Amino acid sequence: MTVDAPFEITLCAAPATAPAAGATKVHGAISATQERILSPVGVYVQHYLRRLESNDADDQSDHLKVHADHTAAEAAKAISNLDLSEEEDEEESEDLLMTDPKEWKQQDHYAVLGLSKLRYRATLDDVIKSHRKKVLRHHPDKKAAQGHLNDDGFFKCIQKAFEILSDFTKRRQWDSVDPAIPDDIPSGKKKADFYEVFGPVFAREARFSSVQPVPELGDESTAREEVERFYEFWYSFDSWRSFEYLDKEDATGGGNRDDKRYNDAKNRKERATRKKEDIQRLRTL
Numbered sequence: 001m002t003v004d005a006p007f008e009i010t011l012c013a014a015p016a017t018a019p020a021a022g023a024t025k026v027h028g029a030i031s032a033t034q035e036r037i038l039s040p041v042g043v044y045v046q047h048y049l050r051r052l053e054s055n056d057a058d059d060q061s062d063h064l065k066v067h068a069d070h071t072a073a074e075a076a077k078a079i080s081n082l083d084l085s086e087e088e089d090e091e092e093s094e095d096l097l098m099t100d101p102k103e104w105k106q107q108d109h110y111a112v113l114g115l116s117k118l119r120y121r122a123t124l125d126d127v128i129k130s131h132r133k134k135v136l137r138h139h140p141d142k143k144a145a146q147g148h149l150n151d152d153g154f155f156k157c158i159q160k161a162f163e164i165l166s167d168f169t170k171r172r173q174w175d176s177v178d179p180a181i182p183d184d185i186p187s188g189k190k191k192a193d194f195y196e197v198f199g200p201v202f203a204r205e206a207r208f209s210s211v212q213p214v215p216e217l218g219d220e221s222t223a224r225e226e227v228e229r230f231y232e233f234w235y236s237f238d239s240w241r242s243f244e245y246l247d248k249e250d251a252t253g254g255g256n257r258d259d260k261r262y263n264d265a266k267n268r269k270e271r272a273t274r275k276k277e278d279i280q281r282l283r284t285l
Helices: 043-053 063-077 101-106 124-138 140-145 153-165 168-176 194-208 224-235 257-284
Strands: none
Touching: 101 153, 124 140, 124 153, 153 168
C-alpha cells in the first residue's frame, strides 16, 4: 500500500526575549527530502483497519483489550525462556483464584500478579515479567486444552491487574489506597524505642513524596543538620497521593447528563475530603 501524505511542520513563535530579526543567526538548513517506503504492519495496524471496515473508526474503547491480547500472545512466545517453577513465585490461594473479574476494583492487583510482597516497590520490569508468567499459566487456551472450558475468570483478573499496574497514573491511584499497607499513626504513648517505632512509618509515608529522595528519620547519632533537614522536609511535605480509585461509579451505566454531572461533583467532593483528612493525618504524625 502506497500513500502520499503531506508532512507539515509548524514552528512556534519566537519568544518575546528573542533578538530582532536582523540579529538572528541561521545555524543550518533543512536537509533535502528523500523518498522512503513505509509498510504499515503489526497488530495495531490490523486493529485500525478492522475498525475502518466496521465503520467504527472513532471507537477506541477496546484499545486496551487489543493491547492486553497482544501482550498475552507475546508472552506465549516466550514460554521457553521462562521458568515457571522459580522459588520466588507466590502461592495462589483458592480464594485468589476465585476472584470475580466483575469486582476488579476490590481485587488485590499485586496479589493477582504475584507481587504482594513487593507491592509499590515492584518495578515495571517486575510487573511485566510477572504478568507474562501468569498469562502462561492461566491463558484460556491452555485451560481449554486441560478440559476447563469457559475458565477465564482469573485470566481476566490478571489482564485488569496488568492494565492498572503498567499504567503510571492508574498505578498511583491504586497505590494511594492500597488496603494492604496500613495508614495508622503510632500514638507514641507506649514505651518503645522511638526510632524503631517511627522509622518504618516515615519510610512508609515517603512513597507518596513528590520529591525524592526523602530524608530518613535517622537515629540518636544523626547530626543536627540532618535532623533539621528532616523536619523541614516533612513540615512542607508535598504528597502526590490521590483518591480517584475510590470514586463511585454508576452501576447501571445509564443516567442522563445531569446525573453524571452530579456523580462527578460528588466524587470530587469526596476526593477533596479524603485529601484533607490525609493531610491532617500527616500533621498528626
